[in-house]
Amino acid sequence: MASTDKPTDPEYNKGAPPPPPPSATVNCFVLDVTLRVLLFAAALTAVVVVVTSNQTKFIPQLGFIREAKFKHSPALVYFVVALSVAGLYSIITTLASLSIIWKPNLSTKFLLHFAFWDVLILGLVASATGTAGGVAYLGLKGNSHVGWVKICNNYDKFCQHLAGSLAVSLFASVVLVLLVWLSVYSLHGRIPK
Amino acid sequence: MASTDKPTDPEYNKGAPPPPPPSATVNCFVLDVTLRVLLFAAALTAVVVVVTSNQTKFIPQLGFIREAKFKHSPALVYFVVALSVAGLYSIITTLASLSIIWKPNLSTKFLLHFAFWDVLILGLVASATGTAGGVAYLGLKGNSHVGWVKICNNYDKFCQHLAGSLAVSLFASVVLVLLVWLSVYSLHGRIPK
Structure with missing residues (x-):
């Protein structure tokens, strides 16, 4: 008992590492769910704004x-x-993350899978933001070297929608980076020092 | 001593989790260095091929x-x-990763930092690949709706260089995803079951 009561005891690190307290696991997944709901809101907004442009x-x-x-x-x-x-x-993983808040015993496995998949979705969203951004920039400025005229002087509403959507999808990319960081940091916190 | 000699001993998991064997840490970082060298080669090739286009x-x-x-x-x-x-x-992190092969005691901290930074660089490379890909596709096909003519029928060498460079940078993105996965998987492997 003495070794678990005194973390400064040199014997402490030789004992079994204490499992992360349930409150820490729940806090981590509450933040995870919040970020995933933000991701859903951002993705939905970006799609709706472009489709209605x-x-x-x-x-x-x-x-x-x-x-x-x-x-x-x-x-x-x-x-x-x-x-x-x-x-x-984001819908699927929000549900998965919510299930962990109720049953925290599988949390390590879920963190691993979340980190794996979040990285792939980050690559997808970042590349899509880049693709649309490159074309939107051409619409805004044109390219005189190859004779591509700008179109945003004529289609103001179209371009405003595009700009708004790009800002939101950039925000979605940032949320995905934060999600990967959260998973990695949580996994790192479970490794005994 | 008995518990460390007999991993199947039921008392084994109650004791201190064994540090990952040095050979496993070294193997992980050898793979890490290999991937980072591939990333460097891919990034260099992509830049040189575009600059000489x-x-x-x-x-x-x-x-x-x-x-x-x-x-x-x-x-x-x-x-x-x-x-x-x-x-x-990739040059900086290859050197950092090599230093871990010689001094494996800091490996957990390095894995955490690698995962954090690799994700950011993945976002950068994926968005750049998307941006260049979107513009290259316009060069190849044009867009008749806004009167942007294709240019690849005239500039064949330029477009071939672009296509090659895009393929290589897509490969670089895949390598970055693998690097994040490797760091996450290695961190996960250090968590006691």
Whole structure:
């Protein structure tokens, strides 16, 4: 008993490491669930904002009405698909994380799986944000070297939606980084010193 | 002594968790160093291939000579910067990882830091691959809806370099995912069952 009561005892580290207190495990997973709910909200917002970005406008330079649709750009279609996958993933993992708050005995295994999958989804969301960002930047500035004209001077609503969606998906990437960090840090905290 | 000699002893798990055998730590870090050397090779290749992609050509449609340069596209400049950062990072972490092979006692702390930083660099490389990929796809296919013409029919060498570089940076992203997985798995393996 003496060794567990006195952590400074040199014998302490030779004994079995104390399991993380249940409150620490629950706190970790409460933060995990909060981040996953944020991820879901961000993914849903990003998808909805892009899908509702379509704009029809009369273009004076061309002399007729033209429509800007996200479906016209494969980059934006990839963005919507990737963020939808991230949204679905966040629902599944929020439920899994909630189950751990009620039954903390499987938490180590879940942390390992969360870290593995979160990294993959981070790669997906980061690349989709980059893809859509690169194309949105071309829409905003154009590229005179290859004769690609900017379109944001005509389609203001379309571009505002894109910019908002990109900001939200950047936030989703940050949330995914934090989720991986949380899993790694929690795993590290369970290793006896 | 008996408990450390007989891992099947039921008292074994109640005692101090055995530190990972030095050979296991060294094997983990040998794999880590190998992956980091691969990451360096991939980042260097991707940067060199893009930087040497410039092509000067007579364009019949325009009636004069024009140059395709990676510097003309902010997306490709971002790609080169991001992959250069990943290359530098891989040199520093290869040295850090090598130091662990010689002095394995700090390995747990290094695994934690590697996992934290690898995730950030993964986000950077994945987003850069997405950005350059989105713009390269526009160069290959164009976008008739907004009047962006394809350029790869004229600049074949430029586009071949871009495609090769994108493939290599996708490989770099996969290596970074494997590096995070390795760190997480190694940390998980040190938690007593």
